[in-house]
Amino acid sequence: MNILLIQIDGKLPNLALMKLAHWHRAQGDTVHFTRRRRRDLFDPHYDRVYASTIFKQSRKLIPQIKADWPNAVFGGTGSHNLQTVEQLIGRDYERYDYTDYPNFKESIGFSKRGCRLSCKFCVVPQKEGKPYFVNTIANIWRGHGHPPKLHLLDNDFFGHDSWHDHIREIIDGNFRICLSQGINVRMITDESAEALASIQL
DSSP states (O other): OEEEEEEOSOSSOOHHHHHHHHHHHHTTOEEEEEOOOSOOTTOOOOSEEEEEOOOGGGGGGHHHHHHHOTTOEEESTTSSOOOOHHHHHOTTOOOOOOTTOTTOOSEEEOSEEOOSOOOTTOSHHHHHOSOEEOOOHHHHSOOTTSOSEEEEOOSOGGGSTTHHHHHHHHHHTTOEEEESSOOOGGGOOHHHHHHHHTSBO
16 A cells, blocks of 8 residues: 655654654555645545644644545644544554654654643543553564663653653663653652652753
């Protein structure tokens, strides 16, 4: 099959599209990636089109994409669709393809999904539920040849007991960590503050 992946917004690699890229390439499909929002004159026929948006302000772009690719599947926190990529290909599929992001040298992923809170402005509890383990630090890292720097996208890093093991992995592997969205300062305890002070941020 011929597959098109559209990243509508966001500067970081899109993890959902990376997972779809890995899954489809593993099936022998041909995968194309673009940040364009309109069909090009030379675009071939695509058997499946996936488009991902993380920001609500990008919703205004969805109609023009849908006009060019009527059967496109939209997802992400910026879309109206609460279906996740895990529901499409399986919750336990934690493999990612970095091919479409050649300038991104670090590693990116979730060690935990979900959140303890139920903030009205946030879609995470509705989509993911309470915190649960997803991956080890070692599995998120791409391995030798890549810098030991990880972007962890956890929404609630300390929300699951596995955080103790993850901190130990970070220390033992001498990893530098970017926790871009998963620390709620209102819930920091002495123990979690000590853990943060023990790692390279």
